[in-house]
Amino acid sequence: MQSLTVLGATGSIGVSTLDVVARHPDRYRIFALSGKTQLERLAAQCAQFSAQYAVVDDAAAATCLQGLIAEHGARTEVLHGADQLAAIAEDPEVDAVMAAIVGAAGLRPTLAAARAGKRVLLANKEALVMSGALFMAAVEAGGATLLPIDSEHNAVFQALPPTYRRDPAAAGVRRILLTASGGPFRDRHVDTLAGISPDEACAHPNWVMGRKISVDSATMMNKGLEVIEAHWLFGVPPEQIDVVVHRQSVIHSMVEYADGSVLAQLGNPDMRTPIAHALAFPDRINAGVSPLDLCAIGQLDFEKPDPRRFPCLPLAYAALRAGRGVPAVMNAANEAAVDAFLSGRLAYLAIARVVESVMARLASAGDGSIEELESVDAEARALACEWVASAEAA
Numbered sequence: 001m002q003s004l005t006v007l008g009a010t011g012s013i014g015v016s017t018l019d020v021v022a023r024h025p026d027r028y029r030i031f032a033l034s035g036k037t038q039l040e041r042l043a044a045q046c047a048q049f050s051a052q053y054a055v056v057d058d059a060a061a062a063t064c065l066q067g068l069i070a071e072h073g074a075r076t077e078v079l080h081g082a083d084q085l086a087a088i089a090e091d092p093e094v095d096a097v098m099a100a101i102v103g104a105a106g107l108r109p110t111l112a113a114a115r116a117g118k119r120v121l122l123a124n125k126e127a128l129v130m131s132g133a134l135f136m137a138a139v140e141a142g143g144a145t146l147l148p149i150d151s152e153h154n155a156v157f158q159a160l161p162p163t164y165r166r167d168p169a170a171a172g173v174r175r176i177l178l179t180a181s182g183g184p185f186r187d188r189h190v191d192t193l194a195g196i197s198p199d200e201a202c203a204h205p206n207w208v209m210g211r212k213i214s215v216d217s218a219t220m221m222n223k224g225l226e227v228i229e230a231h232w233l234f235g236v237p238p239e240q241i242d243v244v245v246h247r248q249s250v251i252h253s254m255v256e257y258a259d260g261s262v263l264a265q266l267g268n269p270d271m272r273t274p275i276a277h278a279l280a281f282p283d284r285i286n287a288g289v290s291p292l293d294l295c296a297i298g299q300l301d302f303e304k305p306d307p308r309r310f311p312c313l314p315l316a317y318a319a320l321r322a323g324r325g326v327p328a329v330m331n332a333a334n335e336a337a338v339d340a341f342l343s344g345r346l347a348y349l350a351i352a353r354v355v356e357s358v359m360a361r362l363a364s365a366g367d368g369s370i371e372e373l374e375s376v377d378a379e380a381r382a383l384a385c386e387w388v389a390s391a392e393a394a
């Protein structure tokens with residue numbers, strides 16, 4: 001029986017995780033759940049899974065949640081704040097932590113899980129992008145097992161040899177090929193992208209996801225974050241990581257070997273597959289996902305990503321090559337820009353411009369400690385907000 005904490009239980013990944021967990025009450029029990037909003041949903045989850053603890057942002061939310069939980073007749077203890085979020089990730093009673101908070105906000109508790117040597121199921125790619133070297137050092141020092149939830153990285157993990165240890169040359173790995181759906185605007189003429197609305201950007205053709213990652217998929221910043229994520233997870237340099245647009249999202253990614261073999265993982269685009277894989281690894285369990293019907297899909301297409309349509313992708317390669325604190329700058333600027341776009345304060349096409357301009361301003365950002373990274377993150381957000389405010393004023 002594995003005892004599980006789900007950080008970000010109310011989100012898209014959190015809900016899919018609990019769907020898989022509910023299918024296997026003999027294998028998993030819920031220790032703690034966290035969520036920032038959607039307290040009704042969180043209360044129902046606490047009751048359904050008899051969670052010992054729930055963690056929310058602040059005291060007011062905690063009081064509200066405690067009341068809702070009581071209405072369900074459940075006995076979950078409600079805590080709040082960043083220290084408690086880390087506490088439910090590192091508690092000695094916990095075996096595995098699903099890191100599914102969106103954005104840099106997930107860094108501290110995910111790091112706490114790594115330091116405490118947990119099985120870390122990593123969906124929160126922003127945490128790894130922001131702190132790559134420090135995060136991987138924490139995994140190593142804590143003796144944690146890091147399992148990727150991002151479908152691409154989960155696919156790569158499955159296509160690598162079981163003995164793989166972040167050394168592509170030793171394993172005969174020539175290249176990692178990350179597939180990208182191309183998002184909702186892959187077929188739109190680039191000259192028509194100016195007036196895109198938040199709802200249009202969030203209407204992903206293949207996946208149902210949270211709003212931030214949906215916008216990232218439209219701009220392809222998501223794939224940029226994933227290139228950086230792949231670098232840290234698998235120890236592969238940027239020139240050996242390629243992106244290929246594959247509109248059906250059936251091949252979730254590939255590994256090319258020195259002998260010319262290319263190994264791929266295929267499946268329906270349903271996050272419950274990588275979630276179930278990581279939960280049960282090295283076993284295999286039912287995820288509730290329908291079988292892949294290749295004849296119904298008929299054909300698989302591949303094309304190169306167009307940098308004019310997706311300017312965020314080259315920015316991410318540049319951030320990875322620059323190293324140190326620059327990926328953290330890029331991530332924070334992007335989070336602020338996407339937030340401004342989603343709330344109607346920034347034009348779609350300006351997202352990449354904000355990121356590029358903030359990266360240029362903070363090109364020598366450092367990554368010596370988590371505190372330094374958090375201050376880099378705050379500085380990049382402030383510059384991005386300034387950019388947005390001056391664009392609004394113009």
Ligand code: NAD
Pocket residue numbers: 007008009010011012013014034035036037099100101102103105123124125126149150151207208209210211212213271
């Ligand atoms: P979501 O917006 O649906 O859910 C986010 C969760 O984090 C919610 O529970 C929310 O309450 C919580 N949260 C948000 N801000 C918070 C804060 N400041 N402090 C504490 N909690 C906070 O997002 P999602 O789509 O589930 O994505 C979660 C993570 O998984 C992201 O990093 C995303 O990139 C990654 N991911 C998602 C998918 C997907 O299919 N949804 C696929 C691959 C990777």
Ligand code: MG
Pocket residue numbers: 150151152226
């Ligand atoms: Mg992905």
